[in-house]
Amino acid sequence: MIGRLNHVAIAVPDLDAGIALYRDTLGAKVNAPQDEPDHGVTVVFIDLPNAKIELLHPLGDDSPIAEFLAKNPSGGIHHICYEVEDILAARDKLQATGARVLGGGGLKIGAHGKPVLFLHPKDFTGTLIELEQI
Ligand code: CO
Secondary structure, three states, X not given: OOOOEEEEEEEOOOHHHHHHHHHHHOOOEXXXXXXXXXXXXXXXXXXXXXXXXXXXXXXXXXXXXXXHHHHOOOOEEEEEEEEEOXXXXXXXXXXXXXXXXXXXXXXXXXXXXXXXXXXXXXXOOOOOEEEEEO
């Protein structure tokens, strides 16, 4: 069902420091920050040859990232995103196994303008998983 790894998302307490780390220290291609008010985050995509890294930083007052950073003050891996061809079919199949889809199973439009959903980390070895339809 799942295909390629699309991105690994890393929450960062200091966006400029995260950008400098990936651009200057690690020598990666870092794109301009994008504000995603619907998701309460500012995102920065970093293009690697085989996948992307997504730096996440809180935007607004009740960002879902703020709580994560309160527990992980120096930042950390927040989620990983796998590609699927048919997100509704994937959702139905996973829900039939008892897996919990966050937000009641509804789809959202992700940072790439494609439909996404998130799966409960307790059902997936402690990892928040995003599925993105490609
Ligand atoms: Co993501």
